Amino acid sequence: MRAKAKLYPKEAARLLREKPGVREAVTGATLHFDRNRLKAYAEVPIAEWRERAKAVKDHALSHLDQYLELAEKRLKENGVQVHYAEEPEDAHRLLREIVERRGVKRAVKAKSMLTEELGVNPLLASLGVEVYETDLGEYLIQLLGEPPSHIVGPAIHLSLKEIQTLFHERFGTPLDASPEALAQVARKVLREAFLTAELGISGANFLVAETGTLALMENEGNIRLSTSLPKVHVAFVGIEKLLPRFQDLALFLPLTARAATGQRLSTFVSLIQGPARKGEEGPEEVHVVLVDHGRTALLADPEAWETLRCLRCGACLNACPVYRQTGGHPYGYVYSGPIGAVLDPGLLSLEEAYPLPYASTLCGACLEACPVKIPIPKLLLTWRHRAVAEGLSPAWERAMLAAYRRVMESPALYRLFSKALRGLPLPQDLLPLLRAWTEGRGPLKPSPKPFHQLWREMEEGHGR
Amino acid sequence: MDARTRILNRVRRALEGRPKALLPEHPHSPFPEDPIPLLLARLAENGAEPHLLSPEGAQALLRELAQGLPGVAFGQGVPTPFREGLNPLPPEEAPLGVSWALFAVAETGTLALSSADGRRAQLLPPTHLVLVERERVYPTLLQAFQDLKELPSALGLHSGPSKSADIGQVMVKGVHGPGRLIVAVLT
Ligand code: SF4
Numbered sequence: 270m271r272a273k274a275k276l277y278p279k280e281a282a283r284l285l286r287e288k289p290g291v292r293e294a295v296t297g298a299t300l301h302f303d304r305n306r307l308k309a310y311a312e313v314p315i316a317e318w319r320e321r322a323k324a325v326k327d328h329a330l331s332h333l334d335q336y337l338e339l340a341e342k343r344l345k346e347n348g349v350q351v352h353y354a355e356e357p358e359d360a361h362r363l364l365r366e367i368v369e370r371r372g373v374k375r376a377v378k379a380k381s382m383l384t385e386e387l388g389v390n391p392l393l394a395s396l397g398v399e400v401y402e403t404d405l406g407e408y409l410i411q412l413l414g415e416p417p418s419h420i421v422g423p424a425i426h427l428s429l430k431e432i433q434t435l436f437h438e439r440f441g442t443p444l445d446a447s448p449e450a451l452a453q454v455a456r457k458v459l460r461e462a463f464l465t466a467e468l469g470i471s472g473a474n475f476l477v478a479e480t481g482t483l484a485l486m487e488n489e490g491n492i493r494l495s496t497s498l499p500k501v502h503v504a505f506v507g508i509e510k511l512l513p514r515f516q517d518l519a520l521f522l523p524l525t526a527r528a529a530t531g532q533r534l535s536t537f538v539s540l541i542q543g544p545a546r547k548g549e550e551g552p553e554e555v556h557v558v559l560v561d562h563g564r565t566a567l568l569a570d571p572e573a574w575e576t577l578r579c580l581r582c583g584a585c586l587n588a589c590p591v592y593r594q595t596g597g598h599p600y601g602y603v604y605s606g607p608i609g610a611v612l613d614p615g616l617l618s619l620e621e622a623y624p625l626p627y628a629s630t631l632c633g634a635c636l637e638a639c640p641v642k643i644p645i646p647k648l649l650l651t652w653r654h655r656a657v658a659e660g661l662s663p664a665w666e667r668a669m670l671a672a673y674r675r676v677m678e679s680p681a682l683y684r685l686f687s688k689a690l691r692g693l694p695l696p697q698d699l700l701p702l703l704r705a706w707t708e709g710r711g712p713l714k715p716s717p718k719p720f721h722q723l724w725r726e727m728e729e730g731h732g733r
Numbered sequence: 734m735d736a737r738t739r740i741l742n743r744v745r746r747a748l749e750g751r752p753k754a755l756l757p758e759h760p761h762s763p764f765p766e767d768p769i770p771l772l773l774a775r776l777a778e779n780g781a782e783p784h785l786l787s788p789e790g791a792q793a794l795l796r797e798l799a800q801g802l803p804g805v806a807f808g809q810g811v812p813t814p815f816r817e818g819l820n821p822l823p824p825e826e827a828p829l830g831v832s833w834a835l836f837a838v839a840e841t842g843t844l845a846l847s848s849a850d851g852r853r854a855q856l857l858p859p860t861h862l863v864l865v866e867r868e869r870v871y872p873t874l875l876q877a878f879q880d881l882k883e884l885p886s887a888l889g890l891h892s893g894p895s896k897s898a899d900i901g902q903v904m905v906k907g908v909h910g911p912g913r914l915i916v917a918v919l920t
Binding site: 294297298301317327331338354355359403405406422423425427429432448452459464480482488489494516518519520522523532534535536537541542546549551559566568569574 | 739886889905
């Protein structure tokens, strides 16, 4: 996927101006997710769960070479074909080979953010393969030609009305068709695709080194179908997805479900060991592609490596007051919201993504929500420091800080400015920045005397 | 040098001098109570239809469900008495699928289905009846996984009917997989 993260401020402003409905849809959906997460967290000893999950991930990452080798060994023993991909081109080469060798005309895809990174859909389309996104939300945005706007709910920015219009135009359903009726239409189209596709493509939530198990979580059943019906299954797995032991899944599956949607476990979990055994239903070929695409660079980063713990649960997006305003599109890359703001500069480059770490109020809600305790606020500051050091920070910020410094360094200038500011009338409408603040509160009233004068007077009062 | 070597080399270089984090032990999860009531309650909360039945009771339930249907798709492991008198259909055509679960987990309301039992009957029919023996019900996921000796080519954990809220945040059932999950715990 081509990144447009540099345009974040402009794109965010444009979206708020041109598509005001998105804010409502995204805020509604994320608040709902967030409330469910809080309830689900409260039901278990969540502090201990998060600490343990962080420790397991840190262990896996600090022994990543060993676990990669172990996983590869086990996968091969299980009859899985293992590939490594540094760049999208490596993944493309493999897919091209499979498409030609197996005569693939149709592919069904389970939702996977990594395949967005790798540009799998455009590649398959260029090979003449019909690609069906089978997650309902993902299917909707595929019909619209849009990228996902949320890690877990890719179509949360769409209102029911927009989807009704879309289906009316594509399938001739009535403009007031119920969500059930629309889902049935999609089910019919996609069922046909499941039954005829030669290739199934998925990501993975986890890869267990000890057993070579791929773990995938979902609620619709489309991942189970995509990995069960076609004769070939290709799973793209980021190298950071490794877990040491099969039993670690007993923590990570429920923790991820609670963080993502507030469920105790997602409705369907696929734990895949390999191709169908003799006399069984299932794929004849299973391929696992271990993908780097910027991850080893992140691992080498003395601070940002912690983002590799990410489970892609989306909890930080749901908790983020900034993300809620626009959804994911303005962020301009696969990963949006708080995690995107600290991951994208590492996966792309700071040069390409420097506005994203500024898309935050540093309120810390993301850290509170994160099931693996990624210190997102700290990392946002790390990336901002780096952006300043590299001269990438926004021009207005540099000008403001320079002016602020001049004023603060000179007592005479400081007094002059504070006097001027106190004397200034505060016409609410002329200060659009303050309008949101004053809407629910009384107007700002500057004190008639500066603080240091009040302080002096108080001290003198005491002395008397 | 191939991609594999280059990636592994980069990983090793990245980890040079990095402290090695310890792997924590698995927690003990004492769960003294009888898991059956919890399983039934959690399944119901997940939107499934749980029953605690004798094998004969479950057979009667199955016949009732199959009434008026052209036939039923069976998983490999479903015992003969459950098949008697019913017309077996391929899962693509069957309105009802019947599976024999490997085990169940109470705390999450989950049925574990092995690929050795078949996959299509678990996924294609709009209604899915899962049979599980009472002795195969574990209190927790961790206990179930610790007890698992052998892994099938695919293990499916089903914890309710297929659902999605992707259309305007409205919960819809039966999007791809079965929209009805009926569970009989066999006494
Ligand atoms: S950073 Fe944490 S909260 Fe955000 S998606 Fe990743 S794991 Fe979830």
